Amino acid sequence: MSPTRRSQNLSSQISPHKKSPTKTPQLSQVNTASSIKELKTTSQKGEAQNTQEQKESESKGSGNNTSAKQNTSQPIQQAYNLRSTQSGDRKKLNISEFNPGTSKENIREKSEGVKANKTLNLKSQTKQITTKTPNGKNVTNHHNQNIDDKQSYESPEVRYRFATERINLPRGKVVRCSRSSSANGSRRNSQSPVKLPRNMPPLQVPNFQDKMDYFKEYWRLYFQNEILVADIEQTAHSNYKNLKKIYNLEDYYEHNLIPQVLAYPHKFQHRINQQKLQKQQQQQKLIMQQKQQQELLQQMKSKDGSQPQQSTNNDQSNNNEGSSQGTNGNAPPMTMSKDRMHKRKKHLRRTAAEIERDFTCPYADCGKFYGSEGSLNLHIKIKHNGGNKTEREKLAKTLVQAYINGSINRELDQLDLNLPPGALQKAVKKAGLVQAVSENEILRQISNQLQVHSAAASTIITSANISNINPKTA
């Protein structure tokens, strides 16, 4: 996972509980205890202010209550809007607005409305966009999805692209917000949008202060997050390594060493004796090397002797390392037991949260990312008709060559793959023709050719339809 994405996730999880401190601590003051104390006091002040304001708004009556509700739901709505715009044309979207002030009647109405369709189908809802005219009237735009779909598929640019069914978001733990979503620990949470916890107190509009440098504050928190995340990752990694070591050791002792010791004790006695001998020999070697080094040092000192000290020290340390490696190397290899070797190994997969998805799908409007290049290649082949890696490279190479030779139209006639963006650029770079050939020019020619293709295909389809309607004329 890239650091920016990670920080975004973290900040998105933390942000609902964050209170904006009144004073702006500088970056250099981050690590001091006083700054923490300061933050605490300011947050307490802020809380007190908020509670006071809440009381006041409650006393004002129900009319203001609704506005307060609107205010509280506003950040969530903003987050929802942001998310929906970020995700583009995501088809499956399970999110419902969390309104803390929703009455029981409303809930009942909503539940009855949704009853017929348990899973929220936003396809129909996103089509119905309500806008406000300058007169203040609500105007509902019913987009004709069928027409949109037709248009989009008939455009030559989209014709040769396979529509993806859904986008996989980074699989991390998400916080729930929706009452309708199950907050009982069920597993359906990986690819759903960010949700807020059920028992979360209503969100308050922060008291913005003019003197506060929110930019600096943002970056201060950002770097704090980064440090924390790095720390967590390091600890997790070391834990994972240790667990792996433990597992290997356990496996080795359980399935390899103990049974063999019981079955052939004499062999192990012999091995232990050999190990002792090897250790003694190594120690003798070490002593000899040290003696030689000391002699060399004395010789150097007698001549000029300022620098060699460091080198000898280094040598010694290297030797020590070597010796330690040697002793480790003498240990019998930790092979897996035979039954484990022969039986198909149980895959110890990383969990979705542990996978660092650094391989992004190059196609526009896809935006999926994968944990390995193989997975990405598989995705490109299956979802985008991009072929496998070698096929893509070959095709890009031939296209570039054809472009140079002036026979690109002929090559494009035989084109049956949907090359990802950047593939041609790579081929151009590989051929060392960066200045001679531009990817945009090739792409322009490809799109022209595709338009010709689509026109020809549409004429064929229409003629076929006519012949189906009037078989006599055909």
Place this chain on the structure above:
DNA sequence: CTGAGCGCTAAGGAGCTTCC
């Protein structure tokens, strides 16, 4: 001949949807 690189397939984990 050998090892690296790549692709494919099966196994299995994780999450989503549907149904009871």
Place this chain on the structure above:
DNA sequence: GGAAGCTCCTTAGCGCTCAG
């Protein structure tokens, strides 16, 4: 709410190709 079935994705293992 939970089980069953499904999809998607990752990974181990195997085979193939090709350069050295």
